[in-house]
Amino acid sequence: MPNLLKSFNPATGDCVWQGAESDEAACAVAVASARAAASAWARRPVDERVAIARAYAGVLDQRREALARLIADETGKLVWEARTEVTAMIGKVDIAIRAQAERAGTSDTAQPFGRAVLRHHPHGVMAVLGPYNFPGHLPNGHIVPALIAGNAVIFKPSELTPGTGAAMIDAWHAAGVPSDVLQVLQGGRDTGAALLGQDIDGLLFTGSASAGRHFRRAFVDRPGVILALELGGNNPLVVWDDVTDPAILANLVVHSAFVTTGQRCSCARRLIVPHGSAGDALVAALVDLAARLPIGAGEDAAFMGPLVSVTAARASRAALRDLIAAGARVLLDRSAIEGRPEAFFGPVVLESTGVAVPDGEIFAPVLQIVRVADFPAAIAAANATAFGLSAGLLATDQALWDRFVSEIRAGVVNWNRPTTGAASAAPFGGLGESGNHRPSAYYAADYCAYPVASFESAELKPLPIMGLD
Ligand code: NAD
Ligand code: SIN
Numbered sequence: 493m494p495n496l497l498k499s500f501n502p503a504t505g506d507c508v509w510q511g512a513e514s515d516e517a518a519c520a521v522a523v524a525s526a527r528a529a530a531s532a533w534a535r536r537p538v539d540e541r542v543a544i545a546r547a548y549a550g551v552l553d554q555r556r557e558a559l560a561r562l563i564a565d566e567t568g569k570l571v572w573e574a575r576t577e578v579t580a581m582i583g584k585v586d587i588a589i590r591a592q593a594e595r596a597g598t599s600d601t602a603q604p605f606g607r608a609v610l611r612h613h614p615h616g617v618m619a620v621l622g623p624y625n626f627p628g629h630l631p632n633g634h635i636v637p638a639l640i641a642g643n644a645v646i647f648k649p650s651e652l653t654p655g656t657g658a659a660m661i662d663a664w665h666a667a668g669v670p671s672d673v674l675q676v677l678q679g680g681r682d683t684g685a686a687l688l689g690q691d692i693d694g695l696l697f698t699g700s701a702s703a704g705r706h707f708r709r710a711f712v713d714r715p716g717v718i719l720a721l722e723l724g725g726n727n728p729l730v731v732w733d734d735v736t737d738p739a740i741l742a743n744l745v746v747h748s749a750f751v752t753t754g755q756r757c758s759c760a761r762r763l764i765v766p767h768g769s770a771g772d773a774l775v776a777a778l779v780d781l782a783a784r785l786p787i788g789a790g791e792d793a794a795f796m797g798p799l800v801s802v803t804a805a806r807a808s809r810a811a812l813r814d815l816i817a818a819g820a821r822v823l824l825d826r827s828a829i830e831g832r833p834e835a836f837f838g839p840v841v842l843e844s845t846g847v848a849v850p851d852g853e854i855f856a857p858v859l860q861i862v863r864v865a866d867f868p869a870a871i872a873a874a875n876a877t878a879f880g881l882s883a884g885l886l887a888t889d890q891a892l893w894d895r896f897v898s899e900i901r902a903g904v905v906n907w908n909r910p911t912t913g914a915a916s917a918a919p920f921g922g923l924g925e926s927g928n929h930r931p932s933a934y935y936a937a938d939y940c941a942y943p944v945a946s947f948e949s950a951e952l953k954p955l956p957i958m959g960l961d
Pocket of ligand 1: 621622623624625626630648649650651679680681682683684685698699700701703704706722723724725756757758853855881921926
């Protein structure tokens with residue numbers, strides 16, 4: 493008997509989805525049937541695959557409200573926020589079609605001997621492993637371009653959000669993608685490992701840096717498998733402004749650090765501010781706003797919901813205790829919410845200046861303040877991380893921004909905007925522990941196909957040989 497996998501609403505504890513876990517034998521069958529189906533899918537004209545992708549967007553549009561509620565139930569996201577996720581999934585299709593044509597299309601240039609042609613070929617069978625924080629949008633960001641490029645795809649959703657994964661694949665099948673070309677396997681890390689042990693051509697992964705590290709090692713002897721690793725961050729937000737109302741600055745900090753209950757890879761984890769009165773005023777405004785942020789569930793008009801699970805909340809509270817034991821000082825602690833289930837975890841603000849804290853990601857709304865003496869020290873503090881995903885500057889001085897954007901090492905660097913809210917129409921990926929230099933979003937087309945450059949002549953003609961002709 494296969495194991496039963498269940499997902500739960502973290503706000504209510506209700507079971508949302510249940511189904512069989514895929515074992516090693518199921519993974520082997522899935523990859524073999526995907527391999528058998530892949531070449532016929534790749535041979536179909538790209539316009540046919542594009543038409544199916546557009547039909548998929550149409551099915552999502554028809555099912556938009558049901559899918560948003562499922563995402564909200566499985567992740568604990570507020571329904572308003574889950575609706576924005578479904579909108580992003582639908583919007584991804586046109587963007588991916590454009591990206592495929594621009595970055596992975598065909599070009600043909602006349603030459604004296606004939607033509608120089610550039611084509612792109614799909615890799616074959618791609619495994620997609622998804623995270624729970626955007627259980628639709630992020631795997632969608634791999635699956636849409638991979639299918640348009642002509643790959644077969646096997647998707648294993650997060651074990652915390654299997655229902656969303658199943659619903660997404662069902663929408664593709666309703667749109668006409670053959671069932672062997674796109675398949676879903678359900679389960680946790682064991683299922684993921686069993687899938688990756690099969691004869692796959694690519695791993696498109698969004699998840700934690702520790703899993704990314706594991707995959708880099710696991711695939712070191714399989715150079716034929718393309719890895720696209722979209723990982724976490726320890727993202728800095730620098731505020732260097734003493735003319736703007738501190739309440740406005742605090743608003744942008746809150747949108748950077750606490751949106752989606754801190755469960756975005758792009759969330760600011762470190763707030764770097766000047767010593768002295770400007771820094772003090774901002775920190776006071778931030779603590780005031782964070783203390784008032786509405787926390788709720790489901791349809792509530794609230795800013796934040798619970799974390800994805802009780803396990804995630806316990807792990808985040810343990811990490812918080814470790815920071816405090818290391819010397820971080822608590823400025824605000826809403827990590828437990830009276831009258832709410834254990835998965836609820838509100839904003840936490842810590843003063844960590846001068847404290848040796850680990851360079852890691854706590855995937856929860858925990859923000860650490862670091863005070864520095866001058867702007868060069870702020871840049872040095874921002875770059876003092878092995879990660880490099882997102883970064884931001886809040887400052888009205890253009891010269892500071894010019895310096896910041898040229899010196900910060902990160903894949904997304906924003907000015908007077910939150911660190912969060914990545915655009916599908918731009919590349920999204922990070923340096924160091926945040927990825928492997930294969931950014932996703934608009935540049936996902938690059939890792940879904942490989943380029944083939946050809947010199948072509950319909951005639952066989954000899955070439956001159958120096959010294960003979
Ligand atoms: P996770 O790494 O725990 O799991 C992601 C997926 O990989 C899941 O499907 C899981 O079952 C599978 N998995 C994990 N370890 C595995 C292993 N050893 N073998 C096989 N499969 C394995 O990540 P998560 O907790 O679901 O998501 C949160 C993390 O994702 C955070 O670190 C966040 O920063 C990161 N994230 C990154 C991006 C990005 O684009 N850079 C976006 C969103 C989330
Ligand atoms: C994420 O990938 O976790 C979110 C990126 C964003 O901020 O939109």
